[in-house]
Amino acid sequence: MLTRRRPLHHGMALTVLGAVLAGLLVVLAGIYNVGASSQHFAFTDRLLKLVLNRSIATYSLGIKPVSLDRPGMVELGARHFAAGCQPCHAGPGKTQNPIAAGMYPAAPALSDNVGRWDNAELFWIVRHGLKFTGMPQWPGEGRDDEVWPVVAFMRQLPDMPVERYEALTGREGDGFSFAGGAATLALCANCHGDAGRPPVSDLAPPLQGQNRDYLVRAMAEYAADQRQSGMMEPVSVALSPETIRELADAYARMPTITASPPVRGQAAAGEVIARRGLREQNVGACLSCHDGGRSAQFPRLDGMSQPYMAQQLRLFRDKVRGGTPHAEMMRAVAARLTDRQIDDVTAWLAGRSASGAEGAP
Numbered sequence: 001m002l003t004r005r006r007p008l009h010h011g012m013a014l015t016v017l018g019a020v021l022a023g024l025l026v027v028l029a030g031i032y033n034v035g036a037s038s039q040h041f042a043f044t045d046r047l048l049k050l051v052l053n054r055s056i057a058t059y060s061l062g063i064k065p066v067s068l069d070r071p072g073m074v075e076l077g078a079r080h081f082a083a084g085c086q087p088c089h090a091g092p093g094k095t096q097n098p099i100a101a102g103m104y105p106a107a108p109a110l111s112d113n114v115g116r117w118d119n120a121e122l123f124w125i126v127r128h129g130l131k132f133t134g135m136p137q138w139p140g141e142g143r144d145d146e147v148w149p150v151v152a153f154m155r156q157l158p159d160m161p162v163e164r165y166e167a168l169t170g171r172e173g174d175g176f177s178f179a180g181g182a183a184t185l186a187l188c189a190n191c192h193g194d195a196g197r198p199p200v201s202d203l204a205p206p207l208q209g210q211n212r213d214y215l216v217r218a219m220a221e222y223a224a225d226q227r228q229s230g231m232m233e234p235v236s237v238a239l240s241p242e243t244i245r246e247l248a249d250a251y252a253r254m255p256t257i258t259a260s261p262p263v264r265g266q267a268a269a270g271e272v273i274a275r276r277g278l279r280e281q282n283v284g285a286c287l288s289c290h291d292g293g294r295s296a297q298f299p300r301l302d303g304m305s306q307p308y309m310a311q312q313l314r315l316f317r318d319k320v321r322g323g324t325p326h327a328e329m330m331r332a333v334a335a336r337l338t339d340r341q342i343d344d345v346t347a348w349l350a351g352r353s354a355s356g357a358e359g360a361p
């Protein structure tokens with residue numbers, strides 16, 4: 001048996017060796033053109049697309065899509081898209097940045113392409129990026145929650161009229177700048193609102209009436225990669241220390257504004273935690289640190305929405321938000337609360353702001 005098969009084995013081995021040597025010659029001689037100005041061979045192109053499609057399908061299998069129709073989700077995603085994605089991918093009525101237009105593979109117009117992917121696949125692409133294409137991964141480490149609003153927005157892209165795109169992104173003109181002054185404040189207001197407008201989504205915190213020193217520190221921490229957010233890190237690194245101080249001043253002077261209507265829920269249980277804490281779980285009263293002038297470094301929670309506060313508590317608990325001495329204070333608190341207690345206390349705190357009074361709603 002063995003002796004009879006040997007000539008066949010030799011033949012195959014020689015063919016494989018020949019192919020490997022030929023491939024090596026192409027690589028070492030530098031014959032394959034890697035210039036972005038020349039196209040792949042049709043075969044290489046099909047192979048790469050197959051690898052990409054299969055990989056995205058496989059890796060997105062375990063992702064559990066979240067509901068995409070919460071109010072404010074599409075708007076927040078749209079506002080990030082206009083700054084973070086449109087330069088490469090264009091948008092209804094908007095062209096690509098000419099530098100991005102020279103990329104190979106080119107970033108496709110997503111209005112035409114999103115239909116090819118389900119929500120989990122879109123999430124996976126935006127969260128992880130795509131190797132060898134220039135498609136970047138999400139800049140906020142551990143912030144999967146921030147990717148879903150972008151997915152919610154992309155779902156709306158096919159057939160979106162230009163006017164709807166401009167209304168959603170809040171960018172009729174492209175008059176934003178990072179250099180300070182009104183054009184920079186308008187950029188922030190596009191997500192956070194201003195003296196007369198609440199934030200665009202209850203997932204973006206109100207800055208109106210917030211402690212100035214806390215605002216300055218928060219922006220510095222995003223810029224230094226000490227606080228993770230794919231929405232705020234790119235904005236913060238573009239601001240000079242003077243502009244940060246100027247914006248913090250402007251927001252701190254505005255009257256507090258309420259981000260969302262109150263949530264009816266376990267108000268009584270939440271009030272006990274906020275006012276008195278939980279002695280048996282070693283949790284101090286929230287208001288002992290958060291109400292009034294104990295420290296300008298402790299954020300005021302007035303006007304904040306329940307979803308934002310609950311999300312931040314979970315980020316502290318899961319050690320996504322942390323690393324600084326101030327964050328460590330909150331990690332200790334959040335780690336001792338159950339999910340139910342997080343929902344209760346944030347529902348009460350949000351209700352208290354919305355009712356405009358100190359007492360429970």
Ligand code: HEC
Nearest residue numbers: 084085088103105106107108113125126133134135136150
């Ligand atoms: C620096 C340019 C760049 C930026 C910024 C960028 N992308 Fe991409 N994107 C690409 C490139 C290049 C591809 C790959 C195209 C390919 O494989 O043919 C891609 C692919 C994609 C795809 C898959 C499209 C398809 O059908 O092949 C999606 C979805 C996507 N990007 C969404 C986004 C979103 C959302 C953002 C913003 C959060 C974003 N991209 C930011 C360059 C960019």
Ligand code: HEC
Nearest residue numbers: 079080187188191203204205215218219229231232235247
């Ligand atoms: C695309 C929407 C968007 C834009 C534009 C934007 N922000 Fe934000 N900002 C957010 C979101 C979302 C968060 C919450 C991030 C997190 O979870 O840490 C945030 C958080 C913040 C915080 C932390 C607040 C807190 O209570 O901890 C500050 C400070 C801030 N932004 C300032 C600014 C300033 C100043 C500008 C303008 C230069 C700006 N932002 C522009 C979406 C935006």
Ligand code: HEC
Nearest residue numbers: 284285286289297298299309312313326327329330333345
């Ligand atoms: C010992 C003082 C202290 C106690 C007690 C405390 N906090 Fe905090 N909290 C802080 C500090 C300091 C920060 C700012 C952390 C940072 O900058 O990363 C903070 C941040 C927060 C934030 C994020 C706000 C934002 O703008 O992003 C929320 C929400 C919050 N706390 C809720 C609570 C709740 C609810 C309780 C009670 C269960 C509580 N805190 C108890 C000190 C405290």
